[in-house]
């Protein structure tokens with residue numbers, strides 16, 4: 185065999201599989217078809233969207249505070265704003281790519297350019313950009329080829345006016361108006377970015393409300409923020425057709441409504457990158473195109489593993505990384521490594537939304553006896569200082585054991601703040617632990633204490 189382990193795809197899941205293998209002293213290589221490493225995690229998804237979001241957020245905060253933006257921080261013109269945001273995004277990608285490459289090289293992982301497909305159960309055929317082919321074999325193969333935006337054939341994507349979540353990252357000019365098809369995570373993050381940059385944004389979604397699986401309080405804060413930014417909503421509507429005419433787009437809804445905008449973002453789900461792997465040749469089982477795996481991430485062929493977006497939900501960089509690590513531990517040490525029970529989730533909208541554990545709706549449905557407590561950013565000194573006064577921390581606590589069963593946060597730094605609740609839940613902590621904790625002052629984390637006291641009052645009432 186040429187390698188102990190071959191990993192297909194250099195996104196978050198593939199990288200972490202490779203590092204774990206290197207840490208275990210295995211001869212490992214990653215095969216990547218794109219000229220740059222990092223996958224959707226670094227090049228077209230997580231990091232670029234978060235870098236744009238940060239720039240858009242800073243711009244929106246500066247105007248909220250009624251202050252001029254510090255010279256050199258961000259431009260004040262519409263076109264300057266996008267250029268600055270894109271420049272920052274490119275800088276962040278380049279820096280992070282160099283960190284990843286260095287880490288891989290230091291740990292002795294080879295990166296092999298080319299597109300991989302199965303030759304046999306232990307061998308991959310790799311075709312590089314010049315069409316040259318070679319085969320490489322390994323004891324263990326990990327598939328981490330990720331996903332791509334769903335692009336139905338009747339939508340006239342052109343990378344300029346009708347966009348997906350990849351092409352929108354390369355816009356050179358800020359459109360005056362943007363219509364976003366879909367109300368999922370990707371949609372809500374881009375709505376926030378473009379609305380904060382001063383674009384007139386309209387959402388068309390078939391559901392009754394946005395992100396209905398989130399806690400009502402958290403969605404309420406997002407709705408308020410969207411309203412403040414002038415976002416228009418067309419809920420319970422479906423798109424019949426999109427066309428381009430006279431320099432603008434026309435989105436025709438099934439209800440007959442016609443909506444015009446300078447650009448359209450189509451954000452209705454993603455599809456697995458499984459079609460080029462030649463899986464039928466060796467008979468790996470698929471589930472609607474996604475690779476089917478067991479709890480140890482083994483495919484129907486036990487020494488071939490699949491991780492990350494390729495296996496479907498939750499389809500996050502965060503979970504893909506841990507799946508990559510876990511599958512290698514299983515392959516070389518026989519360890520079954522259960523994923524943490526309480527996975528944190530975050531939506532980097534403006535404001536950020538983050539949660540762990542159950543919502544009230546879920547607790548109710550399960551017939552649990554629970555109480556709720558809320559700590560509002562506007563009641564914390566740090567919330568006032570930062571001007572972020574619409575945020576909140578909401579705790580859901582088991583009324584008998586007083587253990588935390590859910591934490592829901594809306595507001596700046598929600599994605600960071602959530603880990604306090606997540607760890608407490610992991611270690612079986614109670615609301616009393618939060619009430620008795622000393623938090624730095626002034627901080628937003630203090631809202632945990634406010635929420636804990638609110639819970640205790642509700643427990644005693």
Ligand SMILES: Cc1cc2nc3c(=O)[nH]c(=O)nc-3n(C[C@H](O)[C@H](O)[C@H](O)COP(=O)(O)OP(=O)(O)OC[C@H]3O[C@@H](n4cnc5c(N)ncnc54)[C@H](O)[C@@H]3O)c2cc1C
Nearest residue numbers: 193195196197217223224225229300330492493500501502
């Ligand atoms: C706009 C957007 C924002 C997101 N934001 C977040 C976020 O904030 N937090 C979060 O946790 N997640 C986020 N995600 C999800 C996250 O990006 C993905 O879950 C993650 O990138 C998946 O990692 P992966 O390693 O499975 O695949 P990918 O990152 O997609 O990488 C797969 C790699 O495999 C390569 N490849 C594919 N086929 C082959 C082949 N046959 N041969 C060789 N190479 C191949 C591809 O070129 C690619 O480089 C976001 C996604 C999008 C689109």
Ligand SMILES: NC(=O)c1ccc[n+]([C@@H]2O[C@H](COP(=O)([O-])OP(=O)(O)OC[C@H]3O[C@@H](n4cnc5c(N)ncnc54)[C@H](O)[C@@H]3O)[C@@H](O)[C@H]2O)c1
Nearest residue numbers: 366367368369370371451452453454498499500530531532
């Ligand atoms: N902050 C984050 O963690 C973050 C940010 C962006 C994306 N992501 C991840 O990327 C993945 C993709 O994001 P997303 O926004 O596309 O997912 P999503 O599930 O949030 O939203 C997809 C929307 O498209 C609709 N949809 C999906 N397939 C459809 C179909 N065939 N026809 C019609 N409607 C369809 C769904 O009903 C849903 O409303 C998700 O797994 C998400 O978790 C994560």
